[in-house]
Amino acid sequence: MNRxxxxxxxLLRAxxxxxxxxxxxxxxxxxASVSGVSEAHFARCFREAFGIPPHRYLLTRRVERAAALLRDTELPVIEIAxxxxxxSIGTFGRTFRDIMGENPTALRRRLRVHDDALEWVPHCFLSAAHRPHLKMAVSEKRRSTKGARQDA
Known part of the structure; x- marks a missing residue:
């Protein structure tokens, strides 16, 4: 148990x-080197402990940060990426759209429209509401949406 x-x-350190x-x-x-374990053991244990692989967790954090910058700044999308x-702006845009369901510019436009209505909501609540839900790989999402389009 102590181990x-x-x-x-x-794992929390990483x-x-x-x-x-x-x-x-x-x-x-x-x-894995930050955690002091082998790569395979780290990847397996990270997924068991937190429910998603380390790379997906990293993508989630990057997309969350990008969404916050899109909402709170006037920086160009390429600079945010x-x-x-x-x-790569292309990889950023594709990954952002796959995770968030819309491209960065559309998200910025949508958030700006509702900006006044959400002024009184605490920032931590807004961040939690816009947090992407990454339970499946981006490539799996792409495959499932392509299959759904072909069936229609």
């Missing part, structure tokens, strides 16, 4: 690093 708590602390700097290139090997850790 399980130690492992969980190590998760905290992602949360603190989601724009960094957090590979599984780098996160680079700030949150993407090297």
């Amino acid at each position: 399980d708590l130690q492992l969980l602390r190590r 998760k905290d690093r992602i949360d603190a700097e989601p724009n960094q290139p957090w590979t599984v090997s780098r996160l 680079m700030q949150v850790g993407w090297d």
Whole structure:
């Protein structure tokens, strides 16, 4: 039991690093070294502990940060993409759309329309409401929507 708590602390250390700097290139090997375990053991234990693989968790954090910047700043979408850790605007846009269900510009436009109505809502509630739900891989989502379109 004591070993399980130690492992969980190590996993939380890696998760905290992602949360603190989601724009960094957090590979599984780098996160495993932060945790002090092998790559395979880290990936398996992270998924068991937090319900999603480390890479998906990283994507979630990056998209959350990008959505907050889209809402709170006037920065161009390409600059936001680079700030949150993407090297390619195309990959950023595709991943953002797959996770959030709309492209970054559409999200910004929609959030701005409702900006006055949500002024009194605490920021933490807004962040939680806009948090992406990443239980399946982006490629799995793409496959399931393509299959649904072909059936229609």
